[in-house]
Every structure is written in C-alpha cells, then in structure tokens.
Amino acid sequence: MTKRAIHKKYANTAKESGFLPHIAYDSVIFGFDGETLKILILEYHNTKLFALPGGFVKVHESLNDAVRRGLHDRTGLENIYLEQFHTFGSLERFVPATIEQIMLNNGHLNSGEEHWLLERFISVGYYALINFNEVNPQPDTLSDRCEWYPVNELPPLMLDHHEMVQKALQTLRDNINKKLVGANLLPEKFTMKQYQQVYEAILGEKIRRTTFQRQILGLDILKRHEKQFLGKAHKAPFLYSFIK
Amino acid sequence: MTKRAIHKKYANTAKESGFLPHIAYDSVIFGFDGETLKILILEYHNTKLFALPGGFVKVHESLNDAVRRGLHDRTGLENIYLEQFHTFGSLERFVPATIEQIMLNNGHLNSGEEHWLLERFISVGYYALINFNEVNPQPDTLSDRCEWYPVNELPPLMLDHHEMVQKALQTLRDNINKKLVGANLLPEKFTMKQYQQVYEAILGEKIRRTTFQRQILGLDILKRHEKQFLGKAHKAPFLYSFIK
DNA sequence: AACTTATTGTCTCATTTTGTGACAATAATA
DNA sequence: TATTATTGTCACAAAATGAGACAATAAGTT
Numbered sequence: 001m002t003k004r005a006i007h008k009k010y011a012n013t014a015k016e017s018g019f020l021p022h023i024a025y026d027s028v029i030f031g032f033d034g035e036t037l038k039i040l041i042l043e044y045h046n047t048k049l050f051a052l053p054g055g056f057v058k059v060h061e062s063l064n065d066a067v068r069r070g071l072h073d074r075t076g077l078e079n080i081y082l083e084q085f086h087t088f089g090s091l092e093r094f095v096p097a098t099i100e101q102i103m104l105n106n107g108h109l110n111s112g113e114e115h116w117l118l119e120r121f122i123s124v125g126y127y128a129l130i131n132f133n134e135v136n137p138q139p140d141t142l143s144d145r146c147e148w149y150p151v152n153e154l155p156p157l158m159l160d161h162h163e164m165v166q167k168a169l170q171t172l173r174d175n176i177n178k179k180l181v182g183a184n185l186l187p188e189k190f191t192m193k194q195y196q197q198v199y200e201a202i203l204g205e206k207i208r209r210t211t212f213q214r215q216i217l218g219l220d221i222l223k224r225h226e227k228q229f230l231g232k233a234h235k236a237p238f239l240y241s242f243i244k
Numbered sequence: 245m246t247k248r249a250i251h252k253k254y255a256n257t258a259k260e261s262g263f264l265p266h267i268a269y270d271s272v273i274f275g276f277d278g279e280t281l282k283i284l285i286l287e288y289h290n291t292k293l294f295a296l297p298g299g300f301v302k303v304h305e306s307l308n309d310a311v312r313r314g315l316h317d318r319t320g321l322e323n324i325y326l327e328q329f330h331t332f333g334s335l336e337r338f339v340p341a342t343i344e345q346i347m348l349n350n351g352h353l354n355s356g357e358e359h360w361l362l363e364r365f366i367s368v369g370y371y372a373l374i375n376f377n378e379v380n381p382q383p384d385t386l387s388d389r390c391e392w393y394p395v396n397e398l399p400p401l402m403l404d405h406h407e408m409v410q411k412a413l414q415t416l417r418d419n420i421n422k423k424l425v426g427a428n429l430l431p432e433k434f435t436m437k438q439y440q441q442v443y444e445a446i447l448g449e450k451i452r453r454t455t456f457q458r459q460i461l462g463l464d465i466l467k468r469h470e471k472q473f474l475g476k477a478h479k480a481p482f483l484y485s486f487i488k
Numbered sequence: 489a490a491c492t493t494a495t496t497g498t499c500t501c502a503t504t505t506t507g508t509g510a511c512a513a514t515a516a517t518a
Numbered sequence: 519t520a521t522t523a524t525t526g527t528c529a530c531a532a533a534a535t536g537a538g539a540c541a542a543t544a545a546g547t548t
C-alpha cells in the first residue's frame with residue numbers, strides 16, 4: 001500500500017469535498033394533504049435533533065442548481081417550484097457543537113477532529129411547493145427520517161430553522177396572489193373547495209366562500225371540467241384545472 | 245530585516261484578510277432628491293466600469309453588520325433602513341477577468357498573481373433608503389467616484405449589477421404599502437405632494453392626487469403641521485411628519 | 489389695487505369591489 | 519320519500535376607488 005492509497009474516509013476540507021465553504025442552503029418544502037399545510041422535516045440519527053433539509057453548493061454549480069439537485073435527491077421530482085426567500089447570516093446560527101454532535105453520532109467525524117462543516121455558514125433559504133401525493137421523501141445519510149409535519153405542529157428545530165420556516169411562510173403569504181400558488185400544491189384537477197382550503201391553510205384563517213369563488217373565477221385562470229361525484233350526500237362539485 | 249518582517253502589501257487569501265471567502269454583499273442605496281429616485285453608483289479608477297457599492301463579511305461579523313459597516317463607511321450614516329432582497333449565485337456572475345482588471349488598474353494585484361477576490365462569489369443583495377440631503381457619498385480605495393444616478397438613467401453596470409437594481413426596485417415596489425417607505429426617503433417634514441412624488445418615482449407611474457391623499461391620511465400615520473409658504477404663486481400646502 | 493396663475497384642500501357622485509346572506513339544486517343516506 | 523350537507527348562483531348592502539368639480543389662496547403681473 002503506497003502512501004498515496006492511504007486516504008481519509010471523508011473529506012475534511014471544503015476543497016476536498018468539492019463544495020464552496022461557508023455557504024449552505026436550507027429548504028422549506030411545502031405540501032398540502034387536502035386539509036393542512038405541511039413541511040418536510042429531517043430527524044438525525046441517534047439525536048433528538050430536527051432540521052430542515054439542506055445542502056451545499058458545488059464549486060462549479062449555481063446556487064439554484066444546487067438547491068434543485070438536493071430537492072431532486074430527496075423527492076425524486078424534476079421541475080420543482082422554488083422561491084428563494086431570505087439569506088441567514090447571523091453569528092448566533094454558528095453553533096459548531098450541534099453539528100459536531102450530529103456528525104459524531106453518525107460516525108462521520110472523530111472526536112476533536114477538524115472539519116469544514118464545523119465552520120461558520122451563511123445559509124440561503126428556499127421554499128418549494130410540491131404535490132403532496134407524488135412524493136415519497138427520502139432521508140439522507142445523516143438522518144433516519146424525513147417526514148411531513150403540519151406547519152402548526154412542528155417539533156423543536158435546530159439552530160434558526162424555526163425562524164426560517166416562519167419567514168418562508170410569511171413570504172408564501174405575501175406571494176399568494178402574485179404567483180399562482182395553488183397550481184403547485186394541488187393535483188391536476190381539483191374542486192373549488194380544495195383550492196379554498198389551500199388558501200386557508202396558507203393564510204391561517206377562514207375565507208368567505210362566495211367572495212373567494214368570485215375572485216378566483218374572475219381571474220380567468222381556471223378551466224372547468226365535469227362534475228366530481230364524491231359519494232357524499234350533497235350536490236357534486238365541479239372539477240377545475242389551471243389554464244397553462 | 246527578519247523573514248517575519250517580509251510581508252506582502254496585500255492579503256492574497258481570504259484568511260489573511262479576515263473575510264469569509266466566496267461571500268459578498270452588494271447594496272442598492274436609494275435616495276430621493278425631490279423629483280426622481282436615485283441610486284449610488286461607483287466608478288473604478290482607470291476603467292470604465294460602474295458598479296454597486298459592495299463589500300465582504302468578516303469572519304466574526306454577522307451579514308447584517310457587515311452591510312451596515314460598509315454603508316456607514318460610505319455615507320457616514322448610523323441607523324440606515326436596510327432590507328435584504330435577494331441572493332445572487334449564478335455561475336455567469338463569476339468573471340474573474342473583470343475583477344482582475346479593476347485590481348490591476350489600482351495596483352492591488354500583480355499580473356498573474358492569485359488572489360481570493362478572483363474566486364467565485366455569491367452575493368447577497370440589500371437595498372437601503374436614505375435621506376438624500378444628509379449624505380456626501382465617499383468613494384473607496386478602488387473607486388474614484390461615488391455618485392447619484394437616476395434609476396432610469398444608469399450607466400452600464402458590471403456583472404449582474406443591473407439585474408440587482410431591477411430586483412431591488414421590484415422589491416421596493418412590492419413593499420411600498422407594507423413598510424412605510426416614505427419615512428426613510430423624505431426629510432422630517434414634507435408636503436403631501438412630495439410624498440406623492442416618492443410614490444410616483446418608485447412605482448414609475450402617475451397617481452391620482454385625491455385618491456392618494458384620502459388613502460394616506462386614512463392610515464393615521466401622519467401628523468399635520470403648520471403651512472409651508474413656498475414663495476410660489478398659489479395656495480400654500482400643509483407640512484406633515486410621520487407619527488413615531 | 490385688481491387681475492392672473494398654479495396648486496391645494498375638500499366635496500360630490502359614479503363606478504367597482506367586497507361583505508353578507510339567501511335560496512334552489514342535488515347526490516347520497518335514512 | 520324525506521333528510522342532510524354542500525354547491526352554484528343570485529341579490530343587495532357596504533366599502534373602496536375613480537374621476538371630476540370648485541372654492542381658497544399665495545404670489546406674480548398689470
């Protein structure tokens with residue numbers, strides 16, 4: 001065995017790993033299950049730490065591509081709707097002990113060892129809107145679970161991830177009338193009630209049925225299809241889809 | 245002279261300089277001169293390159309503090325109104341030749357020399373709103389001018405700085421009714437017409453006078469003061485200030 | 489001093505948008 | 519056949535906005 005063949009199991013510097021140092025992204029992945037707005041949360045092995053799915057940017061990769069790559073790995077989806085909402089750069093978010101704990105518990109680090117992931121990071125926050133039913137979330141090597149949580153019932157999140165969620169949600173609310181939010185959270189065809197529930201879940205409040213319908217239909221962005229028979233004891237609703 | 249005393253004139257690595265590598269910020273500094281919306285633009289020595297004022301983040305400094313520090317150095321102002329609007333991370337913005345030209349022309353680099361500023365940067369965009377009259381903009385060591393330009397008459401800007409300005413302006417427009425924009429662009433006391441002109445300059449369109457007054461006064465955010473005699477041949481307008 | 493000018497503060501009325509409730513239609517259930 | 523819950527639609531009230539009118543007035547002009 002030559003000297004050259006002796007190598008560490010993991011890259012301990014950013015350069016070795018091929019990533020830009022000090023820069024990360026975290027993603028708030030929203031899905032709608034028909035009733036409530038949910039987001040994907042990771043739980044790390046052997047810790048009680050919950051976190052947003054995140055990742056790093058390769059040296060020759062754009063920031064947007066890095067986020068798309070990470071989301072594809074986790075959800076299998078290709079054309080995900082993505083919005084960047086804020087970049088987090090406080091000193092308070094630099095807590096190497098937390099990262100160290102995660103890596104030690106996963107055997108990705110020896111105690112006392114230096115590692116680029118233990119340095120300070122500035123993180124760019126993105127949110128994604130995906131179709132809840134098309135996804136089977138995959139945990140990564142550091143985490144043993146990747147599960148949906150209602151935005152109102154999140155576990156305690158590490159670092160500033162709770163603040164990230166709140167800021168993502170606020171941005172989503174601000175954008176609700178600008179960016180055709182429903183198209184990405186709903187299935188191809190949906191009822192007016194489902195669409196209204198998406199709005200209510202995002203805004204966190206009830207809205208008036210008649211006013212909502214009047215406004216949405218007035219936008220001329222929906223196509224009306226045949227009625228949907230739900231097996232419920234009342235008039236069947238129409239189905240709608242978005243006009244491309 | 246000991247070996248230790250032999251040092252380079254400038255730090256060629258990020259570590260030597262005390263800054264985080266690969267991370268920058270750029271600022272779009274808005275001011276209102278009573279008629280049009282303007283922004284501060286730098287021109288670099290011996291080049292025809294125009295750019296937004298930017299800077300870097302120290303290893304033990306928060307992102308926000310870094311931007312405040314840079315803006316204070318350039319304007320002398322302390323409590324600047326700041327909003328982060330977007331983070332730019334494309335590969336197209338990595339053009340080391342441009343940076344190299346600036347540094348060579350300033351004598352901050354020898355030809356062919358390596359330097360951390362020539363590596364790839366991801367830049368966080370901030371916009372600031374300042375009182376036009378309180379500021380005497382200062383160029384930095386790399387630039388020989390720092391001047392106000394109307395947003396509609398900008399010189400060609402380097403890299404993606406034009407895109408940054410457009411995105412800042414769009415965010416400012418989106419925030420105009422949420423964040424009390426006028427308070428930061430106007431002097432302590434102002435007329436309703438001046439306030440309306442701020443709105444028109446930001447939105448880029450004329451607004452109806454009566455509707456504007458009705459809406460603004462309906463918000464109960466303004467205090468009415470004595471009249472202002474302008475020396476003009478017509479009825480004198482009231483002065484207003486924002487209620488703290 | 490009287491007239492002119494440009495702008496201001498305030499009203500009024502038409503138009504549009506939104507809030508609120510009512511009601512018949514209807515798919516399944518009892 | 520009656521009951522139930524929800525849907526699509528309409529009608530009217532209330533609020534917000536668009537559009538214009540007009541007297542008041544500070545200075546300039548004659």
